[in-house]
Amino acid sequence: MSNNNEASLENNRRSFLKKSFFAGLAFPSPTENDNIFHRDDVLESGNKVKLLSPDGEIIEIDEAYLKPIPNTYTAKVREGIPGRKFVMVIDLAQCKNLRKCHDACEKMHHLTPEKDWLKIVKQQDNDLASPYWQPTTCFHCDNPPCVKVCPVDATFKRTDGIVLIDNDRCIGCRFCMVACPYSARSFDWSEPVLPLEVLNMPYDPETSCPPKKGTVSKCDFCPDMVRKGEMPHCVSACPNGVFYFGDENEDAVSNGTETVKLSDLLKERFGYRYMEDLGTKPRVYYLPPVQRAFPFEDDEYSRNK
Amino acid sequence: MTDLQTEDKLKYSINTSEKVTSLLDDLYPRPFGTLGKIWIFGLLIFSLLGLYFYLIQLDQGLSITGLSDYTSWGIYVSNFVFFVAISLVGSLISAILKLTGAEWRTPLTRISEIIAVSAIIMAGIVIIIDMGRPDRMLNLIFHPRIQSPIIWDVIVISTYLVLSTLFLYLPLIPDFAIMRDRLKGIPKWQQKLYRVLSINWKNTEAQKKILSKAIRIIAIIIIPIAFGIHTVTSWLFATTFRPGWDSTGVGPYFVAGAFMVGAACVICAMFIFKKIYNYKDHFTEKHFDYMSRLLLMLSLIYLYFNINEYFIPAYKMKGHESEHLHDLFSGNMAPLFWTVQIGGMLIPIIILMFNKGRKPLIAFIVSMVIIVGAWFKRYLIVVPTLSYPLIPTTRVPDSWLHYAPSGPEWMITIGTLTASLLIITLLVRIVPVIPIVETAEDRGLDSQQLFLNTNEHIDALDN
Known part of the structure; x- marks a missing residue:
């Protein structure tokens, strides 16, 4: 009733x-x-x-x-999209460091260049193993260290799995930034310099726009796109289908071209999570960089690292 | 007014013995001399400069610092840890030594409480300086999340601030009453201040009983709170996964370091007041010897925790821990690390082991070195860790990994340090550095003699 x-x-x-x-x-x-x-x-x-x-x-x-x-966002935005449990799978075998995901993220979220919400890092598990490229986002952990340490509930975990930040609440203590083992978070050290139309956008944690001086921001899994039934920007920007995004409850993820069963994908391709031993329970899985179709190529930034 | 004064003098001569009057004249707070005025002027200049740069920071944001997304905590945070550490001294000297019945502590209690109150006030201010949005500070009260160690810190530090202030104030009430009754040639504001702060103290048996009971209760409860403030502060680091911080030992490690630097502060204060107030009778060689022995013991405990915190991770050389430790032992941070560990801990320990090393001048120099070392030790605890993020640093700008505090950041930090000295200096202007009543009692004088015939006196003052 x-x-x-x-x-x-x-x-x-x-x-x-x-x-x-x-x-x-x-x-x-x-x-x-x-x-x-x-x-x-x-x-x-x-x-x-x-x-x-x-x-x-x-x-x-x-x-x-x-x-x-x-401010219609405040109440609903903390709850999340009902019945959903968003998840991402990143296929390391397909990543060529084209950085299209990064550029799309930067463009669509109006990020200044020093804000790397989506990083592509050069990984090498040991000296003899082949290096590979690893895109890292916010992992929207199910046991999020950042949410635990936030003193004012500015960063929060939603029922749909997404970890967001309320930049109207954040006091800028940056505890979440040191607590995040994945260094996923950025800070607006000064008043953001952006086009007026961005600065005049109505603020919404789901778009993380416009950024606010003295507060923390990070990859938000593009819930505004998801609400429209579209993929996060990084997923749709990748020409190699590296990113799969979907709903754990539906057990389905898609990279834009193919939709696959999440559990099968992870089982068959030995999906793992980054730094599993920390117990953060990330919502982003990786498929190991095996049987790659192309050799690893250093770029100008990674050569000396 | 003149009538009152002659009347007082009469009582003075009748009721008060020579010994008591000379003690009182010795202990009254003194107006600043030329040197004192220059000192205050200097402190004020630096504090105001710090304030000026803070206003710039308020306007432009934390971008005026050397901080970055990777090294997001810097000298503001390490300075905060330093101030919290120093504030523990009040509970060490006044509470622990009181409860253990160490009689010689009497002349040290007041100054250690003054240092503690000034340090805990500055700790609160410094951590606000570190905030990106100080305008939203009240969110800590309106939207607190009890999971966060920051909220624990807010609770425990504000509790400690109240308790420390009470612990400074309560034993002062009789002293205020004495000064209210006896000090006549002082400015009006000061007379009024003493009258208000002495809250009608008449030194009756009942009052004395309540006061000593209250002081004893605070002496007991302040100890766990003092351990609490620094343990919780250490948890700001220990609750993360970062190399060097991710350890279960940081609580006692921080507390031990705090007591060490606190004891060093008291030795410095003793030496300075011995010089400027000529307090040879109060801060004797015995006091320097005992405090130095205490400092030695605390330094040895700190050494023990340092061995635990650095040697055991170095033995295992686990992934990121090993990068961090190599940086400290033989990398960029090595010069500072070894200077602080050897110069600020090992050499002081060796010097303090000798009788001659515990003489006032040497103990003073050693203590100054320990304090400076302790400041940089906090820097070494907070900053190098953040240069070793857990993920690869492809494309990360070098400045994010090699933090250097900016000029304004230094100025603000120096401003907070001078402001804490300014608070101490101003408190010393109105408060006897050495507790009057307790000292008189320790010397076998009749403490009742310190108080003039109080009832009549208060009436006279009121009119």
Whole structure:
């Protein structure tokens, strides 16, 4: 019964949001400084919208009075997408260090060059073993050391497995940065220098945009893309199909060209997780760099490392 | 007013013996001389310079520091650890020595509490300086997450601040009352201050009983809190996976180091006040000898923990630990590491083993070296670790791996150090460096004589 009520509430809310969106109002939310609510200037459109009042009654209101709820992200963004458990598999046998993933990530998240949310590091397990390229993202650990140490709940773990950062909450102590064994986190040491349209975007932890001075940021698994039913930018940018992304609950991952069963992929190709011994339980798996189709080539940065 | 003064003088001469008056004249806080004014001026300049650069940092962000995404903690954090370490001295001298009945500690208690209060205040300020968003500091109160060692630190450090302040203040109440009654030629603000702070102390038996009970209770509870502040501070490091920090031994290692540098601070303070206040009778050779022995013992304990923290990982030479240790033992950090370990620990230990090494001047020099060494030791604990991230460093800029504090960062840090000395100096201006009542009692004087006929006196003052 109560579930039904919640569902109908949810539906109402959704249709409300949808209508307000189509009504041409700025959506999702205004920035703190940008007051777009000019009640006095409202020109009634004549179109009425049905809404649910706080008392549970259906009321009618002119469309023109609809206004977006400020900071709509806060409540929902911490919960995650219901029923999902996102997972990534990175096929090291296919990575040629083309850095398309990195560049797409940098471009789509409006990152300044020194922010490496997605790194491609040169790995060599021992002196005799062949080196290989390893893309590293945030691993969205199930036992995340960063979330544990955050004193103000600015970085949090969602039900869909994603670890996000609320840059409106972060106090900039950088404890998470030293706690993360994968060095996945970046810091805005100064006021970010970015195009105005980026800086004026409504802030949302799901887009991690715009960045804020004195706070931490990192790879966010692109939940905004996932909500649209699209792949994270790194996955779609890779021409070699290195990145598989999907849902552990559905046991399916896709690299854009093929969709495979997650459990089979990991079983058959000996999937492993980086630094398993630390007990962080990453949500990113690696397929070992065996039977590679191409030789390893150093780039100018890795030669001396 | 003049009437009151003559009246006082009368009481003074009738009730107070020569010994008591000379003791009092010796112990009253003194106005600054020329040297003192220059000292304050110097401290003020550096503290204000630090503040100036901090304002720049507030404006421009932490980008004015040498910090980077990889070396994201630097001298602000190591300086914080240093201040927390020093603040433990109050509980060492005042609480541990009190409970163990070490009578000779009396002249040291006040100054060690003053050092502790100043250090813990500065520790709180320094860690705020390190924050990227100090404007959101209150999130620590409005959105705390109890899992985080930072929240434990906030709780335990604020508790320690309150307890240390009480531990400084409570034994001061009778001293304030004495100064309220007897010091007449002092500025109005100071008279008023003493009157307020002495909270109507009349030295009755009941008051004395309550006060000694309260002091004893704090002396007991401050000890676990003192261990707590530095243990929790060590956990900021131990709860991570980083080489050099990922150890179960850092709690006692930090606490031992803290007591060592704290004892060194007290020896320095003793020497300085012996010189400027001519306190030869209070800070005798015996005090320097005992404190030096204590410092020796604490240094040996610290040496023991150093052996554990460096030798055992070096024996195993596990992956990233080995890179980090090679850096310390024979790499970039080696000159600083060996200077600090040999100059700031081993040589002081050897010197303090000899009778001559515990004479005031030598003990003072050794202590100064230990304090400077202790500051850099915190640097060596915090910074080199971050040069060895657990993932390969392909494309990582060199500056991210070889942190060097920037000029403004140094200025802010120096500003915090001078500010702590400034707090000590200003406290010493209004507070007797050596507790009056306890000293009088230790010398077999009738402490009741210290207090003028209090009831009438307070009435007179009130009018």
